[in-house]
Amino acid sequence: MSGGGEGFFIPTAMLDANPELATIEGVLANPQLFPHPEGKDVGAFYGCPAGWNCQITSTNVFNAFGFGEAGFEIIDPGSGAALGAAAAGAHDKGQGWVGYYWGPTALLGLRDFTKVSVGADEGWSADKWACVTEEPNMDKTGADACARTYYANATIEVAYTSDFEARAPKKVMDYLNNRTFSDKEIGMLLDVVAQEAYSPQDAAIYMVLEKQDLWSKMVCGGTFTDCPEKQAIIAAVQ
Amino acid sequence: MIDLLTEFPELPRTVLRDIKKTVDLGFKEFSRAYGESIEGFFYPLLKLLVFIEDVLIATPWPIIIGIVAGLGYWATRSYKLVMGVIVALFVVGLFGMWEDTMETSGIIIVSTLVSILIGIPLGIAMSKSNTAQSIVTPILDFMQTLPPFVYLVPVVMLLGIGKVPGLIAVVVYAVPPVVRLTNLGIREVDKEIIEAAESFGATPRQKLYKVQIPLAMPTIFAGINQTIMMALAMVIIASMIGVKGLGLEVLRSITNQYLALGLLNGAAIVVIAIIFDRISQAYGKRIQEHRKGGHH
Numbered sequence: 001m002s003g004g005g006e007g008f009f010i011p012t013a014m015l016d017a018n019p020e021l022a023t024i025e026g027v028l029a030n031p032q033l034f035p036h037p038e039g040k041d042v043g044a045f046y047g048c049p050a051g052w053n054c055q056i057t058s059t060n061v062f063n064a065f066g067f068g069e070a071g072f073e074i075i076d077p078g079s080g081a082a083l084g085a086a087a088a089g090a091h092d093k094g095q096g097w098v099g100y101y102w103g104p105t106a107l108l109g110l111r112d113f114t115k116v117s118v119g120a121d122e123g124w125s126a127d128k129w130a131c132v133t134e135e136p137n138m139d140k141t142g143a144d145a146c147a148r149t150y151y152a153n154a155t156i157e158v159a160y161t162s163d164f165e166a167r168a169p170k171k172v173m174d175y176l177n178n179r180t181f182s183d184k185e186i187g188m189l190l191d192v193v194a195q196e197a198y199s200p201q202d203a204a205i206y207m208v209l210e211k212q213d214l215w216s217k218m219v220c221g222g223t224f225t226d227c228p229e230k231q232a233i234i235a236a237v238q
Numbered sequence: 239m240i241d242l243l244t245e246f247p248e249l250p251r252t253v254l255r256d257i258k259k260t261v262d263l264g265f266k267e268f269s270r271a272y273g274e275s276i277e278g279f280f281y282p283l284l285k286l287l288v289f290i291e292d293v294l295i296a297t298p299w300p301i302i303i304g305i306v307a308g309l310g311y312w313a314t315r316s317y318k319l320v321m322g323v324i325v326a327l328f329v330v331g332l333f334g335m336w337e338d339t340m341e342t343s344g345i346i347i348v349s350t351l352v353s354i355l356i357g358i359p360l361g362i363a364m365s366k367s368n369t370a371q372s373i374v375t376p377i378l379d380f381m382q383t384l385p386p387f388v389y390l391v392p393v394v395m396l397l398g399i400g401k402v403p404g405l406i407a408v409v410v411y412a413v414p415p416v417v418r419l420t421n422l423g424i425r426e427v428d429k430e431i432i433e434a435a436e437s438f439g440a441t442p443r444q445k446l447y448k449v450q451i452p453l454a455m456p457t458i459f460a461g462i463n464q465t466i467m468m469a470l471a472m473v474i475i476a477s478m479i480g481v482k483g484l485g486l487e488v489l490r491s492i493t494n495q496y497l498a499l500g501l502l503n504g505a506a507i508v509v510i511a512i513i514f515d516r517i518s519q520a521y522g523k524r525i526q527e528h529r530k531g532g533h534h
Contacts, residue, residue, distance in 0.1 A: 037400040038284065038288055038400055039284065039285070039288070046399075049489075049493065050489060050490035050494060051490070051492075051493020051494050075399060076482070076486060077399055078477050078478040078479050078480040078481070078486065078489060079489075081391055081478075082390075082391075082394050082478060082480055086394055086398055088395050089269060089273065089395035089396060089397075089398060090398070092266050092273065092395065093270060093273035093274060094270070195259075196255055197254065197259060198255075
């Protein structure tokens with residue numbers, strides 16, 4: 001189980017037979033390991049559905065790294081559900097699969113996928129990323145494509161209106177401003193939710209009762225691990 | 239006590255959880271064990287679909303328009319329809335939708351043929367026995383109302399994205415009309431005519447092929463028409479599991495809020511639907527020409 005972030009993922013089982021697939025260069029060198037669903041003689045790369053921002057970014061990154069020239073073809077999965085189902089099915093059947101995915105999600109929680117890594121100077125940078133987010137660049141391949149760059153780590157933000165900030169009690173604003181979870185923590189929670197088939201209500205109850213170390217400090221402020229607010233929350237879910 | 243009336247007594251969460259886990263894990267194991275062989279089973283069908291699509295796209299467009307217009311003339315003997323077909327297809331190509339239209343037509347043709355090949359014999363079998371009818375009817379109800387994504391996500395997990403799950407989606411939705419209407423048509427054949435046939439010594443097979451089916455033709459053709467319409471309606475759902483063609487373009491325009499693109503591609507789907515429908519309807523009417531005119 002990995003934390004996630006966005007990127008190109010492959011089933012971890014593929015690394016046992018071909019450890020070089022952990023890097024993007026290894027993937028580019030082996031299109032034959034990624035079968036096309038229609039039996040064509042090209043490697044299949046599963047992109048994002050239409051309307052998703054990642055369709056633009058993954059196509060531009062695909063072009064930037066020269067996947068097309070290396071013998072790959074982008075497959076439009078049509079919908080998020082189909083993308084997840086194709087990845088899950090390929091993982092379960094032990095087949096080769098490479099495509100865009102993101103975490104923390106139920107798919108990455110329940111099945112073993114590895115994010116493909118890029119070279120040291122091919123990571124995220126603000127100016128290179130500006131090219132990748134532009135839709136008209138999707139048609140540019142070869143020398144016209146964007147420079148090589150990759151997905152940054154995603155940060156979780158809390159957004160509120162200034163009206164809300166003005167009228168909310170100080171303790172609430174303290175909580176909102178300090179509220180944070182790591183990739184691993186969210187992944188672990190999603191794992192539990194999937195294993196136990198919790199509904200959202202059950203998951204919230206589980207979080208409140210069983211994972212107090214995750215949220216106590218955020219609610220009580222600073223390093224305090226107990227306060228009236230925390231007791232009130234625990235009492236509310238009983 | 240009153241709680242029992244306001245809160246439904248659900249099964250304990252652990253029971254539901256165990257049921258969910260068993261089904262999900264069971265399917266995972268099934269996929270692991272049989273996935274490859276099921277994929278292999280459908281491989282010839284996939285190759286057929288790819289082949290038909292390649293042929294439709296590779297054939298020069300004047301030949302395709304000529305063939306469709308020719309089919310239209312053969313079915314209807316009406317110059318108005320032929321002109322309409324030529325103009326409509328020309329406009330579709332003019333707006334840059336030719337390849338997509340050919341891709342969609344390919345899958346619709348195969349789906350409709352498969353649906354008819356499965357549906358008519360099933361309808362005939364249903365008409366012969368009330369037990370068969372009572373078993374098959376709920377299955378048809380299921381096929382028509384179960385939300386497609388419920389069975390499509392497991393199908394995509396087993397077979398991957400693309401044409402075969404798309405074909406399965408379309409066939410599951412499009413088969414029921416032709417089955418129901420074939421069953422209805424044959425059952426509604428006048429009892430006296432059946433009696434007359436029997437009194438002339440017709441074997442059950444002769445009765446079926448020479449009396450029941452010919453007399454049920456109008457209803458059977460209504461079923462075929464509905465099947466074609468439902469197959470085209472499923473084009474969008476099929477595109478949600480990656481089937482290329484007009485459906486995928488319509489999906490793109492929906493998700494990106496491109497109004498004009500959506501209208502154009504939607505109109506192309508309507509054009510195909512009308513062409514398929516008019517030709518099959520007119521053919522159906524022509525093979526029953528002999529029933530008009532005589533006064534016996």
